[in-house]
Amino acid sequence: MGTVSGACHPAGVTVADQIEDLTAALPAPPAGEDLQPVRDRLAEAAERAVALLDGHSAERALPLRLPKGRVLDLLSCERLAVARHAGPADGGGASVALLRGQALDRFVQHELHEGPVAHPLEDLLAMVHAEGDLDLGDELAAAGADLRLEPLAAAARDWAGTDPGWWPRTQSAVAVHLADGLVRCEGRIDVELGGPLTGRPSVVVEVKVGRPHASHLGEVTHYALLVALRDGVAPSLLARWYPGTSLAHQVVTLDTLDSAARRLADMIVSWAQLQAGRPATERSGPGCAWCPDADRCPSFRPPPDPFDTEPEEVPA
Numbered sequence: 001m002g003t004v005s006g007a008c009h010p011a012g013v014t015v016a017d018q019i020e021d022l023t024a025a026l027p028a029p030p031a032g033e034d035l036q037p038v039r040d041r042l043a044e045a046a047e048r049a050v051a052l053l054d055g056h057s058a059e060r061a062l063p064l065r066l067p068k069g070r071v072l073d074l075l076s077c078e079r080l081a082v083a084r085h086a087g088p089a090d091g092g093g094a095s096v097a098l099l100r101g102q103a104l105d106r107f108v109q110h111e112l113h114e115g116p117v118a119h120p121l122e123d124l125l126a127m128v129h130a131e132g133d134l135d136l137g138d139e140l141a142a143a144g145a146d147l148r149l150e151p152l153a154a155a156a157r158d159w160a161g162t163d164p165g166w167w168p169r170t171q172s173a174v175a176v177h178l179a180d181g182l183v184r185c186e187g188r189i190d191v192e193l194g195g196p197l198t199g200r201p202s203v204v205v206e207v208k209v210g211r212p213h214a215s216h217l218g219e220v221t222h223y224a225l226l227v228a229l230r231d232g233v234a235p236s237l238l239a240r241w242y243p244g245t246s247l248a249h250q251v252v253t254l255d256t257l258d259s260a261a262r263r264l265a266d267m268i269v270s271w272a273q274l275q276a277g278r279p280a281t282e283r284s285g286p287g288c289a290w291c292p293d294a295d296r297c298p299s300f301r302p303p304p305d306p307f308d309t310e311p312e313e314v315p316a
């Protein structure tokens with residue numbers, strides 16, 4: 001699997017230019033029967049998870065939901081995942097880093113569908129309010145100048161000129177339901193381009209505010225897996241976009257999908273075990289920077305650079 005990390009791109013080279021170049025000669029992605037072993041692995045894990053909860057007092061945890069943020073938190077630290085996702089939605093406010101991530105997603109969306117962002121905070125609030133997310137709107141408005149929105153809106157200009165023939169979709173839903181719908185793996189892809197109906201290669205792009213981090217690779221490969229199972233054909237290209245840099249990219253192979261499926265299968269079973277009462281393990285790492293249990297966890301370790309980390313959104 002070839003992976004290329006993002007580097008500063010030459011002035012004037014847009015994301016569209018890069019995607020055209022990168023997709024000019026790609027191998028055919030895994031598809032059809034090639035995906036069956038991956039499906040079988042996940043189906044087996046889902047059946048195991050349901051059996052763990054069947055007749056158990058935690059049966060109410062069904063359907064077992066594994067949105068992307070939960071999967072990534074489980075991979076980081078089980079106790080962190082339980083603290084963030086096991087109870088009712090937390091009422092805590094989002095961090096500035098998370099809010100900046102939300103803003104950048106929407107600026108890219110604006111650039112792709114409506115053109116340049118003229119008034120960053122106003123346009124952002126208008127988009128969020130149009131989505132009906134008044135709480136997020138309040139948090140963004142309260143954070144105000146701390147969000148430093150101008151450079152984010154300027155960076156999103158890199159998406160200008162994307163050919164509509166790519167059918168750009170933003171925040172597109174992807175879901176894989178297993179065990180007759182009792183296990184649901186879901187996510188939202190920042191940007192999807194091309195795909196079976198467009199006559200162009202399928203490209204998945206994750207938009208990131210922070211610096212490149214190893215966990216981001218896990219995110220895009222997780223999406224590759226979900227898209228492959230949704231469409232019956234894997235994306236041809238996975239990319240991560242960090243403002244001001246060239247796309248970090250990789251092609252999708254069966255090994256990519258198999259690794260992602262192994263991780264997801266493990267997390268499906270782990271989440272079921274945790275719902276059934278198994279104590280959560282602790283694993284210190286970058287997640288300690290935004291962990292709700294940081295002030296009481298004996299395994300807490302301060303991250304070396306808290307500004308080099310970026311929390312995942314807690315799914316609704």
Ligand code: SF4
Pocket residue numbers: 077078079080282283284285287288291292293294297298299300301
């Ligand atoms: S503080 Fe760190 S080790 Fe402890 S639960 Fe949170 S993420 Fe895990």
